[in-house]
Amino acid sequence: MNGEDIGAWGVLFAVLGGAVRVGTPFLFVSLGECLTEKSGRINLGLEGNLIMGAMVGYGVSYLTKSPWLGVLAAGCTGMVLGAMHALLCQMRRVNDIAVGIGMMIFGTGLAAFLGKPLIQPAAPHLPSFNLAVWSDSPILRSALEMNALFVVGVVLAPCLAWFLKHTRWGLMVRATGESAEAARALGFPVVRIRLLATMFGGFLAGVGGSYLSLYYPGSWNEGLSTGQGLMAVALVIFARWNPMYCVYASLLFGGAAALGPSLQSVGISWGYYLFNAAPYVLTLGIMVATSSSSRRLAGMPNELGKVS
Amino acid sequence: MSVTEPVILATSRWRGILQWAACGGKCARSLESLLIPLGALVVSLLLFAIFVAFSGHDPWAVFGSLYVGAFGSWFSWQNSLLRASPIMLTALCTALPARVGLVVIGGEGAVVLGGLTAALAGIALNGSAPPGVVLLLMLVTGAVGGGAWLSLVGVLKHYRGVNETISSLLMNYIAIAVLNFLVFGYLKDPATLNKPSTYSVGEANMIGNIGDSSVHWGVPLALCACVALWFLMRRTTFGFSADIVGGNVRAAQVCGLSVGRVMIIVCCLGGAAAGIAGAIEVAAVHGRANASLNAGYGYAGILVAFMARHNPLAIIPVAILLGGIRASSGLLQRVHDLPDATVLVLQGIIFVVILASETLYGRIKWFNAK
Numbered sequence: 001m002n003g004e005d006i007g008a009w010g011v012l013f014a015v016l017g018g019a020v021r022v023g024t025p026f027l028f029v030s031l032g033e034c035l036t037e038k039s040g041r042i043n044l045g046l047e048g049n050l051i052m053g054a055m056v057g058y059g060v061s062y063l064t065k066s067p068w069l070g071v072l073a074a075g076c077t078g079m080v081l082g083a084m085h086a087l088l089c090q091m092r093r094v095n096d097i098a099v100g101i102g103m104m105i106f107g108t109g110l111a112a113f114l115g116k117p118l119i120q121p122a123a124p125h126l127p128s129f130n131l132a133v134w135s136d137s138p139i140l141r142s143a144l145e146m147n148a149l150f151v152v153g154v155v156l157a158p159c160l161a162w163f164l165k166h167t168r169w170g171l172m173v174r175a176t177g178e179s180a181e182a183a184r185a186l187g188f189p190v191v192r193i194r195l196l197a198t199m200f201g202g203f204l205a206g207v208g209g210s211y212l213s214l215y216y217p218g219s220w221n222e223g224l225s226t227g228q229g230l231m232a233v234a235l236v237i238f239a240r241w242n243p244m245y246c247v248y249a250s251l252l253f254g255g256a257a258a259l260g261p262s263l264q265s266v267g268i269s270w271g272y273y274l275f276n277a278a279p280y281v282l283t284l285g286i287m288v289a290t291s292s293s294s295r296r297l298a299g300m301p302n303e304l305g306k307v308s
Numbered sequence: 309m310s311v312t313e314p315v316i317l318a319t320s321r322w323r324g325i326l327q328w329a330a331c332g333g334k335c336a337r338s339l340e341s342l343l344i345p346l347g348a349l350v351v352s353l354l355l356f357a358i359f360v361a362f363s364g365h366d367p368w369a370v371f372g373s374l375y376v377g378a379f380g381s382w383f384s385w386q387n388s389l390l391r392a393s394p395i396m397l398t399a400l401c402t403a404l405p406a407r408v409g410l411v412v413i414g415g416e417g418a419v420v421l422g423g424l425t426a427a428l429a430g431i432a433l434n435g436s437a438p439p440g441v442v443l444l445l446m447l448v449t450g451a452v453g454g455g456a457w458l459s460l461v462g463v464l465k466h467y468r469g470v471n472e473t474i475s476s477l478l479m480n481y482i483a484i485a486v487l488n489f490l491v492f493g494y495l496k497d498p499a500t501l502n503k504p505s506t507y508s509v510g511e512a513n514m515i516g517n518i519g520d521s522s523v524h525w526g527v528p529l530a531l532c533a534c535v536a537l538w539f540l541m542r543r544t545t546f547g548f549s550a551d552i553v554g555g556n557v558r559a560a561q562v563c564g565l566s567v568g569r570v571m572i573i574v575c576c577l578g579g580a581a582a583g584i585a586g587a588i589e590v591a592a593v594h595g596r597a598n599a600s601l602n603a604g605y606g607y608a609g610i611l612v613a614f615m616a617r618h619n620p621l622a623i624i625p626v627a628i629l630l631g632g633i634r635a636s637s638g639l640l641q642r643v644h645d646l647p648d649a650t651v652l653v654l655q656g657i658i659f660v661v662i663l664a665s666e667t668l669y670g671r672i673k674w675f676n677a678k
Contacts, residue, residue, distance in 0.1 A: 044473075088660065091667035097411050097473060098614040098663050101607065106656025112649030113363075222649070227481060234474045273492055277485030280478045284470075287478075293469035 011262045018258020019251045020150055021216050025050065026250035027153040028208030029232035031160055032201035034243050036082075037236055038164060039197035040177035040303030044100025045085050046205040047229030048107020049078035053209025055115035058220040062118065067214050071149070074210035075203040081107055082202020086195040104229070112222040119221055149211050153247070156204075160243040173197055177301030205229060234283050240299040253279045340669065345615070348665035352658040359653065365644055373643050374654075377636025384635060386522045392631025393530035394419070396623055397585035398609025400537055401458065401578040403618040405472070407541055408574050409554040414461055414476025415582045416606025417483035418454035422583025423590045424487050425453030427597035430509025430590065431495070442513040447529075447587045454583015455576040457483065462575030466568035472575075484602050491598055505598035515592035526588035531624060533581055538620035540577075550574055582606065608634075611659045630655065 029046050036043045053074035061070025081103060088099045164170040176183040176193045183190050208228070213220045235253060239245035260275030291297060357367035378388050398415035405412040429449040433442045457479065464470040495506040515524045541547035553560040553570050560567050585605060590597050612630055616622035637651040 084660075088664050091664060092671075093666045093669065094663055095411075095614070095666070097413075098610070099660065101413065101610050101614075102656060102659040102663055105607065105611065105652060106660055109649045109652025109654075109656045113647050113653050116647045116649070230477055234478060237471065237474060271489065273485055273488035276488065277482045280481040280485070284475060284478045284482070287470050287475065288464060288468050291464075291469045291471075293467060295469075 011266055014262030014265055015255045015258050018262060019255035020146065021254065022257045023250040023252075023254025024147060024150045024153060024215075025208040025211050025228045026231065026235060026253050027150070027157075027247060028204045028211065029229055030235040030239060030246040030250055031153065031157060031243055032078075032204030032208075033232040033236045034201075034239065034241060034246055035160060035164075035173070035204075036198050036201035037233075037241060037304060038177045038301055039173045039194045040180060040301050041086070041089060041194050041198060042096045042100065042233060042304060043082065043085050043103075043198055043201055044097050044230065044233055045081070045103030045107065046100075046201070046232045047104040047225060047227065048111075049081045049103075049202045049205035050107075050209035050212070050229040051111045051225045052081060052107045053078045053206030054213035054224050055111040055118065055209075055220055056206070057210025058213035059115070059118050061210075061214055070214055071207055071210045074206040076206070078202040078204070078206020078209065079199045080202070082199040082205075083195065085202065086198035089198075090191050090194065108222075115220055115222070147211070147215050149207070149215065157243045157247045164243070174301070177303050180303055205232070231279075231283075234287075237297065237300075238283050238286060240297065241301065242299060252282070256282050340672070341617070344665050344668050344672075345662055348662040349658065351665075352654075352661035355657050355661065356654050359657070360646075360650075363646075365646065370640065370644055370646070373639050374633070374636045377639035378632030384632075387635040388628060388632035389523055389527050390631070391634045392627040393527040394585040394589060394605045395608045395612055395630055396530040396534055396627040397581045397588075398605045399612035399616065399623045399627055400533060400609075400620060401454075401582035401606070402610045402613035403616065403620060403623060404537060404541065404550075404574050404578040404581070405462075405571075406613065406618040407547070407550045407554050408571050409557075410462075410465065410472045410571065410575065412458065412461060412472055412476045412575060412578060413610050414458050414479050414579070414606070415609040416602055416604070417476070417480035418458050418579040418582035419586040419589070419605050420480075420483040420487045420601045421457045421586065422450035422454035422579075423586030423601040424483075424490065424597050425583070426450035426587035427506050427509055427590045428495075430513055431507045434508075434510035434513060439510075439512045442510070443515060443591060446509065446513070446591050447584060450583045450587025450590070451580040452583070454586060455580035457583070458579025459572050459576035461579075462568075462572035465575075466571050480606065487597065487601060488599070495597075497596065500596070500598070503598055503600075505594070505596040508596050509590065511595065513591070514595055515588065524588075524592040526592045529584070529588065533584065534620045534624050537577065537581065541620060546570075546573075582609070608655075611655065615659065615662050633658075 029050060033043060033046060056077040057067075057070040057074030059070075060073040061067040064070070085099060085103050088094055088103075089096050162170075164174060172183070172188050172193055175186065176188060176190050176197075180190050183193070209225070212224050212228075217224070231253070235246065235249050238253075239249040256279035257276070259278050260272045263269075263275065264272050296302075353371070357371070360367045360370050377384055379385055398419060401415035401418055402412055426446040426449055430442060430446045433445060437445070458476065461472050461476045461479065464475050465472045491504050491506055496504050497507045515526055517524050518528070541550060549560070549563075549565050550570055552563060552565060553567050557567055560570075586601055589601060589605075594600055608630060612623055612626045616626045633651050633654055637648050640646045640650055641648055
């Protein structure tokens with residue numbers, strides 16, 4: 001009886017810890033995608049930003065021995081890719097989603113190409129540095145282990161929400177996302193707003209990527225990202241284009257993803273691979289439950305309906 | 309959406325150009341749709357050459373190896389065709405729904421599920437039916453598996469308004485999880501230790517090669533699928549109604565078309581094509597279902613579909629080109645010591661440049677003046 005109790009708590013802790021650990025990259029990509037989509041553009045190519053960010057972040061922190069420089073470099077790489085995406089998409093007749101997939105394949109290929117020398121030699125020099133702020137003894141529970149990037153993300157979310165809601169620039173972004181024509185009539189620089197929003201989204205995705213290579217799993221290899229960047233788009237819909245909800249959605253998603261491994265750790269290995277689908281089934285289920293064929297989703301920027 | 313955009317763009321001078329192009333300028337227009345992608349291809353090869361030069365290799369030598377590895381000999385042709393055939397089928401999976409204005413990126417999941425169901429059928433029937441029948445049933449169940457999987461995307465879109473891009477993306481991951489669950493669980497053949505796989509579908513039930521070549525019969529099957537679906541989409545009433553739905557949903561409803569039915573059928577057909585790709589992979593290459601099914605054919609298919617502008621016939625050459633590029637990866641590695649991701653970079657550059665070239669349609673004076 002007692003053993004069962006501990007087992008259940010163990011699962012809960014493991015899921016909570018996993019929510020933070022697995023959820024952090026989701027948090028960054030979804031916050032970035034949230035801002036991009038608020039300006040009326042979809043960037044499906046964040047997967048490429050993520051993996052390029054992971055590679056560059058790892059390389060720079062290996063060379064400079066400073067992980068934070070790595071994070072910054074990863075963000076800047078993501079920003080460049082975001083700018084590329086924005087410049088391509090602003091051309092007439094060019095499809096957002098297709099460009100996203102193209103950028104994803106380009107980014108993944110480029111990261112694998114340039115990151116080849118980083119797979120072997122770098123790993124021993126800079127394995128995974130520990131960002132834990134108030135980690136108790138790691139044996140106790142990794143659930144209490146926080147990483148600095150997660151804290152940054154959690155602080156960033158309300159800032160982003162405040163920015164969108166209460167600043168003039170935020171209003172410009174939202175207006176552009178609701179109606180490009182109206183924004184243009186008001187004299188807002190639509191193209192530049194979207195460029196900046198996509199660049200900022202790319203920056204955050206790059207930072208999310210650096211988390212993958214510098215914290216968890218904490219090393220660079222080509223198969224590092226398993227679709228976290230692609231999932232950003234689904235997460236933002238899930239979060240109703242609200243930065244605060246992005247935090248909850250990422251945590252929920254991370255927790256769901258940690259369910260299989262946690263159950264396995266207490267001896268329930270049946271359906272381990274099936275539980276891997278939990279976050280996706282959850283997202284799909286919630287989308288089915290909350291969508292409607294007759295009305296738009298609450299909070300969805302109007303311009304998005306036109307592109308996809 | 310690219311399908312609806314002509315409608316949006318048909319203002320002022322655009323309308324004139326479009327009307328003129330539709331009536332009199334047929335020749336100039338098809339010349340345009342040939343020369344723009346070719347020009348984009350040249351530009352992307354140039355960019356790739358610069359990239360290669362920066363990484364310290366001789367671009368001309370690399371291009372030479374690319375050509376030799378892709379189309380230089382009958383051997384490399386065979387290799388390229390083998391790699392092109394699943395991409396053709398997964399490209400159909402994106403191209404068909406695109407005709408009704410849906411951006412479906414679920415080819416990967418449909419390949420996985422089609423391969424899995426085909427393997428299930430093969431394992432169940434192995435030995436109890438004549439090989440030809442087993443093979444046929446494998447292909448059919450693969451098509452049904454993939455088709456049913458992606459028709460769910462159409463159903464969710466029509467009845468619940470769920471965004472088809474996102475739902476098909478999520479379903480990719482769900483399909484892969486189901487595959488892993490079965491491959492590592494109930495269907496695992498204990499003999500496959502290095503790469504866990506299902507039980508074999510039986511050597512006798514597999515698709516044979518054409519003559520003494522290394523090309524299996526799945527390749528002509530993929531070609532036939534492209535031609536047949538081109539015929540369906542461009543020469544039949546169904547294809548026409550799909551175009552109407554893609555052009556303007558309201559207009560289609562006014563015409564009395566059953567929009568939901570058209571959407572679901574088109575998604576189902578696309579899924580069936582990708583499902584057959586999975587079935588062929590199982591029945592012709594691996595003999596069992598395993599993780600090789602999610603080798604990125606679905607995402608390559610999305611690229612090809614967009615590059616072929618969702619025209620099933622144009623998919624054939626584009627897929628062969630992409631298959632060739634992928635086939636030459638080994639040679640680039642051996643001769644120039646370039647990482648295998650080189651072809652991914654090239655693929656990404658080509659795709660991005662060709663997509664960007666879409667913007668040139670109808671804007672180059674030379675084609676319009678002709």
